[in-house]
Amino acid sequence: MKLFHVRKGQFVFYKNELHKVYSVKPMFKMSVHLYRLKDMQQILTRASEIDYFKPKHNDTFIFYGKRYTIDKDSKPEPGDYILIVKPAPDFLDHYSLNEIEKVDSVEDGNVVTTRDNGVKHSEYVVLVPGRADASQEIAYFDKNLVPEEQQLQDESISYLAESDNSLKPVVGDIYIDVQNDVKSMIVAMTQDEVIFGHGTRVHVAELLNENNFKLVYRFEEDL
Numbered sequence: 001m002k003l004f005h006v007r008k009g010q011f012v013f014y015k016n017e018l019h020k021v022y023s024v025k026p027m028f029k030m031s032v033h034l035y036r037l038k039d040m041q042q043i044l045t046r047a048s049e050i051d052y053f054k055p056k057h058n059d060t061f062i063f064y065g066k067r068y069t070i071d072k073d074s075k076p077e078p079g080d081y082i083l084i085v086k087p088a089p090d091f092l093d094h095y096s097l098n099e100i101e102k103v104d105s106v107e108d109g110n111v112v113t114t115r116d117n118g119v120k121h122s123e124y125v126v127l128v129p130g131r132a133d134a135s136q137e138i139a140y141f142d143k144n145l146v147p148e149e150q151q152l153q154d155e156s157i158s159y160l161a162e163s164d165n166s167l168k169p170v171v172g173d174i175y176i177d178v179q180n181d182v183k184s185m186i187v188a189m190t191q192d193e194v195i196f197g198h199g200t201r202v203h204v205a206e207l208l209n210e211n212n213f214k215l216v217y218r219f220e221e222d223l
Helices: 148-154 157-163 204-208
Strands: 012-014 017-024 032-036 044-045 052-054 059-065 065-069 081-084 102-109 112-113 124-129 174-177 182-189 194-195 201-203 212-215
Touching: 012 032, 102 201, 194 204, 201 204, 204 212
Parallel strands: none
Antiparallel strands: 012 017, 012 052, 017 032, 032 044, 059 065, 065 124, 081 102, 081 124, 102 112, 174 182, 174 212, 182 194, 194 201
């Protein structure tokens, strides 16, 4: 379905691959800003060139080199990722449609994420690692158009680490955490997450969204 009223957070297909809208600037010709979910590549386009898609239970897609399946019945555990599908944030919380956040703690189905957002059980679904039985592929609009070699590569986070050196954060980089209005240094990293000095722990892909984090100093530039 073509979109003419685009809003932030929507999942869309662009050139056969799943993307997410992160910004809409109607005053510009190329008004729709997208992230490609599989590798977080940024795209500028217009509404007429994208197709809207609403994610549902048992859909499977690739998020930054790793495959997940949406499961509305799964109970989250600390360390799981959730997809926020019905956002209703309280005054002190900062999240919107289709944001992906990591669970820090769970109480009666309600979760607190590693970004200190409190998300009610009615607002999210769980992203279960891997491809579930009878799941529906949504990484591509038409999987038959994608060579098998590319499909395998798309699910390789090691490939992303090798190809995205210009974007890859390192310990010592300093960012402004927009939500918390604080400048902080990356003090530790895992394969796909960073840990800041002020305690916030987020997925590497989130650093590419300037609505949440802004790079102010890159450590390697002065080496």
